[in-house]
Amino acid sequence: MTEAVRPETGRPSNLDQKIASRLKRDADGLVPAVTQQYDTGEVLMVGWMDDEALHRTLTTGRCTYWSRSRQEYWVKGDTSGHQQWVKSVALDCDGDTVLVKVDQVGAACHTGDRTCFDADVLDSVTGERPEAAGV
Amino acid sequence: MTEAVRPETGRPSNLDQKIASRLKRDADGLVPAVTQQYDTGEVLMVGWMDDEALHRTLTTGRCTYWSRSRQEYWVKGDTSGHQQWVKSVALDCDGDTVLVKVDQVGAACHTGDRTCFDADVLDSVTGERPEAAGV
Structure with missing residues (x-):
């Protein structure tokens, strides 16, 4: 297996x-x-x-991310105990997004919430598909 | 209501x-x-x-995105008929991601798949939380 250095990051990758x-x-x-x-x-x-984070996620059974603020890899749960155990990983149709299905231990959010989207629901207009609206 | 021009984009926004x-x-x-x-x-x-795309999503009941390739707004479903009717919108804990729950008409993916993540599931090791593994 050859480790390649990614030109965008300068970091080696085994992906x-x-x-x-x-x-x-x-x-x-x-x-x-x-x-x-x-x-x-x-x-x-x-x-x-x-x-390399994707490589580690695919090969270790645990989610690894790249921290943009700290500029380092982090394995979810190593500090908090709230591990993410990988169940499946998929690329989207144009290869610019990854969907990782996991078994999340405890809270995913650093605030202690189960998800990072629990606390800030915005006021919005909702829509109804025409058939559901009886049109 | 005052339209503000965003410095990052040079585009006006009513958000x-x-x-x-x-x-x-x-x-x-x-x-x-x-x-x-x-x-x-x-x-x-x-x-x-x-x-502005977020503003339109919040106020019209339909998802509006910014196309990075075409550099224009697009309302999902205007071309394909596969509209996304907005049910709720949330910001994440650090305000750098949006989660939009919708009622999707037909296929979300331009390939005709229901989702953009259906076609390219990667080989991966899976993980098991210790309690589930009986440890």
């Missing part, structure tokens, strides 16, 4: 070349990773992965 | 100032928007929103 060739990364070499509870469907959080 | 002040945008003035089917929990797609 399978067949997967790496399908990834469309942003200017920082990252893709957003949506993390979802595998059985309930809850969207838990969105993190960021470079090639 | 409520109280929401705009909580948004943490990328260098292009965008945040990723995760779109989820409100009743089944399917993650349908990830798009991108600037302030």
Whole structure:
């Protein structure tokens, strides 16, 4: 196995070349990773992965992200105990987003909430599909 | 209502100032928007929103995104007929991601798949939480 250095990040990656060739990364070499509870469907959080974080997520059974603020890898749960055990990983149709289904231990959010989307629901108009509205 | 021009994009936005002040945008003035089917929990797609796309999503009952490739707003379903009727919108804990729960008409993916994550499931090791493994 050859470790390749990614030009966008300057960091080495062991990601399978067949997967790496399908990834469309942003200017920082990252893709957003949506993390979802595998059985309930809850969207838990969105993190960021470079090639090596995706490689580690695919090969260790635990989610690894790239921290944009700290500029380092982090394995979810190593500090908090709130691990994410990987159930499946998929790329989207144009290779610029990852969906990771996991079994989340405890709270996904650093605030202690189950998900990062629990606390700030915005006021919005809702829509109704025409057939549901009886049109 | 005052239209403000966003410095990152140069585009005017009508987004409520109280929401705009909580948004943490990328260098292009965008945040990723995760779109989820409100009743089944399917993650349908990830798009991108600037302030005005979020404003339109919040106020029209239909999802509006910013197309990074075409550099224009698009209302999901206007071309395909596969509208997304908004049920709720939430910001995440640090204001850099949006979760939109919708009622998706037909296929969310331009390929005709129900979701953008159906076609490219990657080989991965799976993990098991210790208690589930009987440890």
